[in-house]
Amino acid sequence: MNLNITHFHKVLILSLMLMLITPSVHVQAAETKPQVQVLLLYDSLAKHTAQEGNVEALKRMLAAYGVQVTFTSIDQYVSGLITKFNKVIYIQNAGDLSITNPDYLHDMEGYTGDYMHIGKQIPAKLQRQLGVQIATTLPSSIQFQIDRFSQTITNDQSLTYMVSAIGTTYGSLISDSTELHAPFAVCNGSYAYIPYYQQGNLSELMMAYPLKDWLGVTREAQTYLLFKVIYPFSDLSLLKQLADQLFDAGIPFMVSARPVFENTDYPAMLRYLEALKYVQAKNGTILINAPVVQPTISQERPLKEQMESFIDVLADYGIAPLGIGAEMYWSYDRLYGSSGMGFFNSAILFPDETIRHREETPTAYSFAFSGFSLSAENTQEINYSGITSPQLPMDTMLTYDFIDDETKLAQLVDSIRNSWRLFGDYKNESHTVQTSKNTIVSNQGILTINQQVIDLNEAPKIIETNYDYVEKQKQSFATLFNIQNKIFAILILISLVVFGFLLIIGARLYKRKYKNQRRQ
Template sequence: MNCSTMFKRLPVLAVLLWLISAVLVQAEEEREYLPAGEAEILLVHNESPSDDEAEDIEYISMLANALNRSLDFGTPEQCADIVSKYSYIICYGLDEVPGKFMEELGDYDGSLMVLGSAFMEKYLTETGQAAFCAGRETQEKGKLEYCFSEENRFEELVEIRGMRKFLEEGYTNGEITAGNKSYPFCSQVGNVRFIPVTDFSGSLARAALMQEIVQWMWPYLDSPPDYAQYFVLDKVYPFMSAEKLKERVDILIESGIPFVISVMPVLQNTEFPSMKQFCQVLSYAQANGGAVILNAPVIHKADTDIDELYEKLTDMTVAYTDYGVYPLGIEVPLSWTNDETYLKVLQRYRTVFVCDDGSSSGFDLDSHKNSLYYNYHQLVLPLIGLDKTGTSYLKCYSSALYLDSCEETGVLEEKIKNCRESSVPFKNLWDMNHSVWANDFWMNYEDRILSINGKEAVIEFQPEAFDEDFDYGRNIIQRITVSLQNQNKILMVLVAAIVVIFVSFIIYARKRNRRNFFFDDKRE
């Protein structure tokens, strides 16, 4: 090979090397966005789930967060090579699955749960357990009946399209009635825990699914541990009347129910008497067993600057602690639990309350994991309301009952009555350990000792007098603004007078012209 031939082939070799490197980089990027095989639970879903199915996948992901369990999710094709790495696998409403995935699932020796009849029938057939198949149900809807305790029985209409009958072994719970037949909501069929429902948009279906997953994952013969619920007086604004807030606090103290006050952010005018008076009521609530958490600031910008958010949260926290009010955690909307920036901010809080504010949660199927779990929070999620009482019936996770502070006292008293009759106990936030980090600030509450930046702080209420002659410090710009406002009022009066005079001239001129016109006609 001469030199000229070699030089001619160099560009070709360079192009080939570039193509190979590009393919390798793309393959590596694709692997980064696949289930990692490192979680405890694997949720397998269809290739192109509908919006309703995506909501159910998000719910199961959040359910794993509530149970402090790590979860990966992906399609059968994405998960075929990593089936054996998980302790628990949930197959949700699967339609078509590749042979490799079915083969790997057939060899799987962990705990398997199947949601949906179609894939259940396919799995039993492929794994030599077809004898468990016992017919089909033509009804597309059925009545779900489920109990969370002997005295609490609930009913709900559920979708059971394509439902099959299987021969259960041992465990059954709940009941679905379709036509003249009854089927268990959850049952053990062969080596599979089976639930025929794939639509979990209803509150009872969701609550029952959570209860069954908890029971399925519990490795012992007894029942899983019980969790409590928290009463949260929500959206308490600093400009709220101190008398109105104290009235509600007194009702809660008298009721004996542990309560949490979620206070809104404050950044300006923290030295005003109204702010001092507001914090006095919060301090009074703390001294009588109430706890305080900070409600996350509302973010209007699409791109959030994390350093700016750190600074705001620091200022908000210090504004309260300077008055002897100690926010033990933070309340955030669902959207914060799926955003990378907000998740990083939440790492500064050990205790996190999550609320559903009705806005988009930002859940992304391509994330392939419940990212919130890896922050290792003490999570408190919204309760699943099953009736008008507004209290929780599930003891399998920590839940929050949110009541808007603007509600009338009658609504509060009715809610307290329901809480007293609830089978799920209420817990005091002061019975847990908490920590909050901010810029040059660290608050820690452990073994009932509160410290700020390493120095012990005392939780007490000391009434203080308010300065009635407080100097609000109006500067020259504010005085000019007030002066301009006064001048504007005078100007508006003058303009109104001129308009009236102008309209009067127009009316007078019109009448005169009309009189002259008719007079001229008569003269002719």
């Protein structure tokens, strides 16, 4: 009887172990799923033309879809490169130039993977696959339409458009002056074609629709509200007001905070930390903004050590940063990618302003979560129908610069309230930040540091305002110098008394001598 019970227990324990092991195997398999890798080719960056910036915008959009991008020009293409990828995108900005690289022409002839072409001239092979017929016109204005978005722009160049195509079409290009009504893009299985693509107008966002289907992305997207950039010497009282107003309106938001690497025990820094903690308590999310890069100045401490120290300063203060915000070129740099961004599995890539590479690499560092940064200023001329703004296909960060002006900031908050945009809560996604000392995790809105849930209701600290920012130098022999000073003072005083006494005696002697001379 005892033997049977023991055997039963063994079977039960084994069954329970199998039940526990099986889900973990599925999780591991999901985590190790191969990442989509795309080869992005271009013929020109189109400097000083209407197409300038479209290559960079596409790179950021691909990052928002979680794609790892390898980036090169047609002129620098090397034999065999295309065989390492099953997805290739070619941006043709210089339609009047023919491709002369024999390695690319040879490899492309035998390529059988997925292919997307952006530009006026469609390759013959792709034209046959999509059944595309193209034409050219010169409309004075073009109206872009997709989903419930629309925008009308003036036009001063010829426009190539599709007369017909086989497959799923996206959006519309409309012009009353030329009776133009054509699809913006077409996608049919492995192939896609977009004849027109510019950065800065609605076509930049329209690109997201065919791109998502071509990449096979099925994830639901959100729009997030992000304010950048906050410094220790920003108006922190206004930052708290902003947090209060958005919290009262029920709008989740994010701020990107500039890191501080020195003097982290100064009151100014402690007030900075208190303000960030206040933002966090008001349903705000903290991102670490990439530090300002000064390549001409040697760094006393390595970037990795500096970034890790600041993350630890935040974590030790009960603040959970959930990602990094950086200009896009950081993700194409070995030093910045590994040493600056390597602590985060989530990143927001901003448009490049000043590119200062240290170790440029053609293959980008990719992240489990990355949103497409979209300046709110660039959306002012884009219209939408209906009460609420429709969601874009990819996770999007609608960005505003933080304003150190109470009146303008209040107007900005009112405009956000009245826009009827639906903003997601970044904390609800899965984010991890890892240093040698701290593990910061966000999952379904719960923030933990080293598996300890953060107390968002912790009372604020009062920071001492009287502080000597310049350290007092140590004084050697201070007592001896004080005694010497007193002795010198006494000696001078005695000398003055003696000198005065001699003056009085001298005066009396002179007066007596003067009287004697008159008597004679």
